Amino acid sequence: MARRPSRAALAAIAASAALALLSGCSAAQDAPPPTHSSAHTATGATPVPSIDAAALDAELKGIESHYGARVGVQLIDTGTRISFGYRADERFALDSTAKLLTSGMLLKEADDARLATVIPYDGSELQSYSPITSQHVQTGMTLSALIAAALQYSDNTAANLLYDQLGGPAAAQDRLRSWGDSVTNLDRIEPDLNSALPGDARDSSTPAQMAANAKALLIGDRLSSSRRQTLVDTMLANTTGDSFIRAGVPSGWRVADKTGNGGYGSRNDIAVLYPPDARPIVLAIYTTRSTADAASDDDLIATVTRAVVGALPNG
Numbered sequence: 001m002a003r004r005p006s007r008a009a010l011a012a013i014a015a016s017a018a019l020a021l022l023s024g025c026s027a028a029q030d031a032p033p034p035t036h037s038s039a040h041t042a043t044g045a046t047p048v049p050s051i052d053a054a055a056l057d058a059e060l061k062g063i064e065s066h067y068g069a070r071v072g073v074q075l076i077d078t079g080t081r082i083s084f085g086y087r088a089d090e091r092f093a094l095d096s097t098a099k100l101l102t103s104g105m106l107l108k109e110a111d112d113a114r115l116a117t118v119i120p121y122d123g124s125e126l127q128s129y130s131p132i133t134s135q136h137v138q139t140g141m142t143l144s145a146l147i148a149a150a151l152q153y154s155d156n157t158a159a160n161l162l163y164d165q166l167g168g169p170a171a172a173q174d175r176l177r178s179w180g181d182s183v184t185n186l187d188r189i190e191p192d193l194n195s196a197l198p199g200d201a202r203d204s205s206t207p208a209q210m211a212a213n214a215k216a217l218l219i220g221d222r223l224s225s226s227r228r229q230t231l232v233d234t235m236l237a238n239t240t241g242d243s244f245i246r247a248g249v250p251s252g253w254r255v256a257d258k259t260g261n262g263g264y265g266s267r268n269d270i271a272v273l274y275p276p277d278a279r280p281i282v283l284a285i286y287t288t289r290s291t292a293d294a295a296s297d298d299d300l301i302a303t304v305t306r307a308v309v310g311a312l313p314n315g
Helices: 006-024 051-068 095-109 143-153 157-168 171-178 207-218 225-236 298-310
Strands: 070-077 083-086 254-261 267-274 281-288
Touching: 051 070, 051 083, 051 207, 070 298, 083 254, 083 298, 095 143, 095 157, 095 171, 095 207, 095 225, 095 254, 095 267, 143 157, 157 254, 207 225, 207 267, 207 281, 225 254, 267 298, 281 298
Parallel strands: none
Antiparallel strands: 070 083, 070 281, 254 267, 267 281
């Protein structure tokens, strides 16, 4: 087990991340077969690269069987224009990947002065996993620091304070609908949103929709160029993802990601990958199991990543 950073180190890192953020702104084995699997190429005289979708489907089905899990994947290669999905239109619990959405909303609408505003809170608001906010109860934290804490440390109190700034989950979901996302549901705050009950549509989405959201926020024009770069830089410095997608990509690839985990062994990671000398790749991986006390396994995410990225021409 890796040694956890000291409280002083966490505080120093969080303060540095917040400063950078602000300155950047001036299933079970018997589950049904895959519902979506494709490798698209653009029409025209010059064909774009493709992957063997059938072979990758079979490999992912074998991974599901080995781990006793249901796996959902969506990949979008913005360079080769390859798109691949496996159970990409099935619902999975968002868990802490919802923090990408709420952080993106606030980076879109908050001006620099608001990002620098200190948000007060008290000890009664602290949630079970709050490594950064627990150190600043007496002083509060700026909105930019709360965004950094939510994205880089998955701090649950920070996540709830972000929801407060948005007017609650229902108001956050209204923003998603205005973005054209009619799939993702935001219903509860931490820790309840992590229940991940099978068949429960609350606080859920699909790999396809979350990949589209990540692409819009981290690559597209949903944010201004400066805010987009702020979000990318913040997520590149994530501290919770080393054993997830990052563990499955080739050496030298950079990963900006947001992880999540919850009940029923759910384990998720939504990321943008930056291969050397190539355009970014969006990768969303969502996993779950069929029993409430199922253990999650970080290696499942890494194994799926190796399979999917390995099928790409540049993987």
